[in-house]
Amino acid sequence: xxxxxxxxxxxxxxxxxxxxxxxxxxxxxxxxxxxxxxxxxxxxxxxxxxxxxxxxxxxxxxxxxxxxxxxxxxxxxxxxxxxxxxxxxxxxxxxxxxxxxxxxxxxxxxxxxxxxxxxxxxxxxxxxxxxxxxxxxxxxxxxxxxxxxxxxxxxxxxxxxxxxxxxxxxxxxxxxxxxxxxxxxxxxxxxxxxxxxxxxxxxxxxxxxxxxxxxxxxxxxxxxxxxxxxxxxxxxxxxxxxxxxxxxxxxxxxxxxxxxxxxxxxxxxxxxxxxxxxxxxxxxxxxxxxxxxxxxxxxxxxxxxxxxxxxxxxxxxxxxxxxxxxxxxx
Amino acid sequence: xxxxxxxxxxxxxxxxxxxxxxxxxxxxxxxxxxxxxxxxxxxxxxxxxxxxxxxxxxxxxxxxxxxxxxxxxxxxxxxxxxxxxxxxxxxxxxxxxxxxxxxxxxxxxxxxxxxxxxxxxxxxxxxxxxxxxxxxxxxxxxxxxxxxxxxxxxxxxxxxxxxxxxxxxxxxxxxxxxxxxxxxxxxxxxxxxxxxxxxxxxxxxxxxxxxxxxxxxxxxxxxxxxxxxxxxxxxxxxxxxxxxxxxxxxxxxxxxxxxxxxxxxxxxxxxxxxxxxxxxxxxxxxxxxxxxxxxxxxxxxxxxxxxxxxxxxxxxxxxxxxxxxxxxxxxxxxxxxxxxxxxxxxxxxxxxxxxxxxxxxxxxxxxxxxxxxxxxxxxxxxxxxxxxxxxxx
Numbered sequence: 001x002x003x004x005x006x007x008x009x010x011x012x013x014x015x016x017x018x019x020x021x022x023x024x025x026x027x028x029x030x031x032x033x034x035x036x037x038x039x040x041x042x043x044x045x046x047x048x049x050x051x052x053x054x055x056x057x058x059x060x061x062x063x064x065x066x067x068x069x070x071x072x073x074x075x076x077x078x079x080x081x082x083x084x085x086x087x088x089x090x091x092x093x094x095x096x097x098x099x100x101x102x103x104x105x106x107x108x109x110x111x112x113x114x115x116x117x118x119x120x121x122x123x124x125x126x127x128x129x130x131x132x133x134x135x136x137x138x139x140x141x142x143x144x145x146x147x148x149x150x151x152x153x154x155x156x157x158x159x160x161x162x163x164x165x166x167x168x169x170x171x172x173x174x175x176x177x178x179x180x181x182x183x184x185x186x187x188x189x190x191x192x193x194x195x196x197x198x199x200x201x202x203x204x205x206x207x208x209x210x211x212x213x214x215x216x217x218x219x220x221x222x223x224x225x226x227x228x229x230x231x232x233x234x235x236x237x238x239x240x241x242x243x244x245x246x247x248x249x250x251x252x253x254x255x256x257x258x259x260x261x262x263x264x265x266x267x268x269x270x271x272x273x274x275x276x277x278x279x280x281x282x283x284x285x286x287x288x289x290x291x292x293x294x295x296x297x298x299x300x301x302x303x304x305x306x307x308x309x310x311x312x313x314x315x316x317x318x319x320x321x322x323x324x325x326x327x328x329x330x
Numbered sequence: 331x332x333x334x335x336x337x338x339x340x341x342x343x344x345x346x347x348x349x350x351x352x353x354x355x356x357x358x359x360x361x362x363x364x365x366x367x368x369x370x371x372x373x374x375x376x377x378x379x380x381x382x383x384x385x386x387x388x389x390x391x392x393x394x395x396x397x398x399x400x401x402x403x404x405x406x407x408x409x410x411x412x413x414x415x416x417x418x419x420x421x422x423x424x425x426x427x428x429x430x431x432x433x434x435x436x437x438x439x440x441x442x443x444x445x446x447x448x449x450x451x452x453x454x455x456x457x458x459x460x461x462x463x464x465x466x467x468x469x470x471x472x473x474x475x476x477x478x479x480x481x482x483x484x485x486x487x488x489x490x491x492x493x494x495x496x497x498x499x500x501x502x503x504x505x506x507x508x509x510x511x512x513x514x515x516x517x518x519x520x521x522x523x524x525x526x527x528x529x530x531x532x533x534x535x536x537x538x539x540x541x542x543x544x545x546x547x548x549x550x551x552x553x554x555x556x557x558x559x560x561x562x563x564x565x566x567x568x569x570x571x572x573x574x575x576x577x578x579x580x581x582x583x584x585x586x587x588x589x590x591x592x593x594x595x596x597x598x599x600x601x602x603x604x605x606x607x608x609x610x611x612x613x614x615x616x617x618x619x620x621x622x623x624x625x626x627x628x629x630x631x632x633x634x635x636x637x638x639x640x641x642x643x644x645x646x647x648x649x650x651x652x653x654x655x656x657x658x659x660x661x662x663x664x665x666x667x668x669x670x671x672x673x674x675x676x677x678x679x680x681x682x683x684x685x686x687x688x689x690x691x692x693x694x695x696x697x698x699x700x701x702x703x704x705x706x707x708x709x710x711x712x713x714x715x716x717x718x719x720x721x722x723x
Contacts, residue, residue: 001704005620012613016606023602030595078398079545095591117392121561121581127568128394128579142591149590151394163399213366214606220359221610224617227351231620235627283601286594 006232006261009225010268010309011275016221018276018301020214022289025297028200029288035197036074036085036150037093037143038169042197043176045184048163053188055160062086062161065183071171077164080146084159091169095142102137103155110158111136115151133158161187226312233257233320240324254321258313265309273302334645337636341653344632345625352621352657359614361665366607368673368680389557390513390588391422391564393545394579413542414441414534417574418567422551423530425563426460429555433460435512436550438482438526444537447494448487455482455524459533464554465508466527470501476532479505480524493526494536511585513549544578557584618658618701625653626705633712643713650705659698666690 032039063086066073072087085092087100094100103111110133118128119138129135133154141149146165173179177194184191198204205211233240240253248256280287280294287294342349414423426432438455442448458466469477476498482488490500505525553560560582567580633646667685674684682689 002620002623005616008616009613012609012616016609016613019602019605019609023599023606026595026599026602030592030599033592033595078543079393079395081392081394081545082396082398117583117587118581120557121392121564121583123561123565123568123579123581128581130396130577144590144592149592151392152396154396159396213362216362217366217607217610220355220362221613223355224359224610224614227355228613228617228620231617231624234624235620279605283598286591286598288591288595 002232002235004264006225006229007264007268007271009228010265010305011272013221013225013308014269014272014301014305015276016218017304018273018298019279020218021297021301022276022280022294024200024202024205025289025293026287027205031197031200032093033142033288034144034147035167035169036145037095038072038091039093040091040170040199043168043171043180044195044197045166045168045180046164046192047166047184047187047189048192049188050190051188055162058161058187059156061183061186063088063156065186069171069173069179072169073166074145074169075159075161075164075166076146077162080148080165081151082154082159083145083150083152084154084156084161086156089170093143094139096140099137099139100153103153106134106136106155106157108157109134111155112158113137113139113153115139115141115149117141117149118151128152130158161189163189222308222312225308226315229261229312229316233261233316236260237324240320244325248325250321250325253324254317257317257320261313261316265313269302269305269309272305273298276301334641334649337632338649338652340632341629341649342656345628348621348625348628349653349657352618352625353661355614356618356658357661357665359611359665360662361669363607363611363614364666364669365673367604384511384585386554387556388511388585389553389555389560389582390584391548391551391553391560392581392583393418393543393548394581395543395545395577397577398543398545412534412537413544413547416544416576416578417570418578418580419544419547421567421570422563423459423534426530428461429553430461430463431554432560433458433463433552434547434550435459435510435552436547438524440542440547440550441528441533441536442488442494443542444494447537448485450485450487452485452488453483453524455480455526457533458525458527459530461529465506465510468506469527475499477501477527478524479503479527482524482526496528496532496535498526510552511588513551513588544580548580557582615697615700618697619704622654622657622701622705623708625657626650626708630708630712633709637713643709646713647706647709650709651702654698654702654705658701659694662697663690663694 028039035042062073065071066086067088070089072085072089072091074083074085074087074092076083085100085103088104090098090101092100099113102113112129112133112135114125114128114135114137116138118125125135128151139153141151144150145167168176168180171180176196180194181191206215240248240256243253243256277298280298284291284294289297413419422432426434435456435458438457439452441457441459442452462469474497476493476496478490478498478500481500482490482493484490487494490498492498505523564580564582568578571578571580629650633641637643637646670680670685673680686693
């Protein structure tokens with residue numbers, strides 16, 4: 001069994017790296033789907049009404065701010081399933097296309113979108129939409145706001161800003177916190193807290209505590225693979241010693257080592273990639289990541305594995321060629 | 331005997347550098363694996379998504395409350411309304427008294443959010459509200475008291491005999507086994523938490539206040555009935571709210587509406603996060619098997635000589651197995667225990683009992699067998715009669 005051990009290690013290393021890549025890709029998409037489909041940083045503001053301001057005036061000020069800063073806003077007061085959206089720059093994405101733009105095209109009239117989850121609930125659609133608000137479309141509940149699928153999505157005319165949670169997408173001016181403070185003072189509200197939720201990236205994931213655990217794990221796995229290869233060559237030593245007795249030089253030994261390890265490494269890595277591809281194919285029904293990304297993640301892991309194995313094999317063949325050639329007298 | 335002890339010492343000396351490497355890496359890898367698995371199984375502890383639909387018809391309730399204002403100015407608790415007393419909720423609880431297929435299961439903190447009765451945070455526990463829901467059919471009949479399985483740590487307002495104004499009868503039994511789909515899409519299994527069973531009337535008396543709004547409370551409702559049946563109730567509840575001047579709308583959803591793309595994606599990420607440590611762990615097992623093989627190869631000539639001089643197979647086998655125990659199994663178990671002691675106090679605790687319970691020795695045995703069986707076979711080959719004493723290449 002030990003003769004194929006480096007191949008098994010290669011397969012397992014590839015499975016580990018590719019599964020982490022897929023995890024990262026899927027959590028990126030998942031995080032975007034939890035902020036109405038926006039895949040960038042989200043500024044999250046909790047604010048309460050402090051001064052009485054006319055609702056129309058608030059709607060106007062918020063819309064003007066979004067137009068000026070080229071940003072989009074979604075907000076909710078008590079029930080996160082009922083939200084207000086103003087999305088002039090089309091940053092919020094829905095898998096079915098730009099469904100939120102129906103609210104914009106309604107103009108200054110109060111308009112709302114309703115989730116298809118309300119169909120077959122035994123309630124008339126009219127019951128969900130407040131009086132005086134026009135129902136302009138139905139949306140599939142596929143993206144979330146504040147961890148809930150929105151049921152009623154209204155424009156600023158139907159849902160004027162009030163105390164609640166606000167999420168701004170696409171604020172990139174550099175002094176976001178300050179301009180948000182100014183905005184909410186103009187709206188007659190007091191800001192209770194401001195957070196920024198950054199998108200999931202490789203760098204951010206790896207710099208967290210969880211990321212350090214992942215790095216430690218990957219390193220241990222690479223070290224285990226290196227040790228497996230070294231032990232394998234050590235067990236295979238007699239063959240090399242015979243070659244040395246027959247007059248092989250260090251360069252010949254390196255070629256012999258490569259000849260034994262490279263097919264194992266390549267075969268193992270490809271087998272591991274095939275396993276992960278099979279896993280991804282099985283899970284893809286439930287995944288938000290598109291197939292093209294899945295393919296590029298598995299391909300990218302193959303490249304990373306090839307690089308790791310290049311170093312492992314190079315170091316091992318060099319070391320073996322050096323030590324074995326000297327081990328026996330000529 | 332003493333001879334073999336001395337020879338075992340020689341075994342260890344012969345491979346000391348390898349032994350040290352193997353012990354250290356086994357310890358480190360086992361510790362990190364324990365931590366990662368506890369981290370990855372966190373979802374399992376809370377309950378798992380159930381992708382396969384259950385056989386019985388299930389339906390759930392939802393509420394849409396466009397006017398709710400969670401940050402409204404509140405001078406004191408007297409301004410607030412008990413969330414179980416709103417017209418819609420009252421109707422739901424009334425239905426629960428006659429229909430035992432309809433019930434709510436929620437954290438204890440939901441019904442104990444009245445700071446006048448419970449000034450301190452209440453202990454973790456689960457509350458079942460309903461009239462003998464399917465998994466509590468065998469519970470004793472007590473009309474005026476709540477039933478408690480397990481133990482609740484005493485805080486002001488709560489002890490084993492009472493929860494607020496309500497008297498409680500504690501049963502000396504484990505919480506009944508249960509498995510059902512909760513209104514948030516998770517399959518809820520029998521937990522380690524205390525379980526308090528209340529009738530709808532008893533639940534109303536305790537006081538459930540904001541931030542637990544009806545929209546949130548709906549997530550805890552499950553009905554073992556058809557969605558049409560629950561839809562009729564939801565329509566009545568909305569009607570009652572409308573009459574009271576509220577815009578709150580209740581509606582029923584079937585099992586299909588429970589799990590969306592985001593939940594499915596979360597279960598996929600949990601799977602991928604479990605594959606990662608599994609693959610790295612297996613590569614470590616491969617390394618461990620290779621390392622024991624190498625340790626054996628280094629000692630093989632000595633063993634052959636000892637065998638020729640009349641050493642018994644059993645003694646040689648035991649020496650190699652003790653070496654595997656020292657190099658692989660013991661460091662792995664030690665690291666598990668150390669990490670387990672460190673994380674048992676964390677919140678949430680790892681999804682296994684302290685020190686692994688009955689599963690831990692089984693896993694340790696499996697690891698030892700996986701690594702040790704190869705060496706045992708080789709020692710056996712060496713000890714065969716008429717063996718030349720030199721193993722195969």
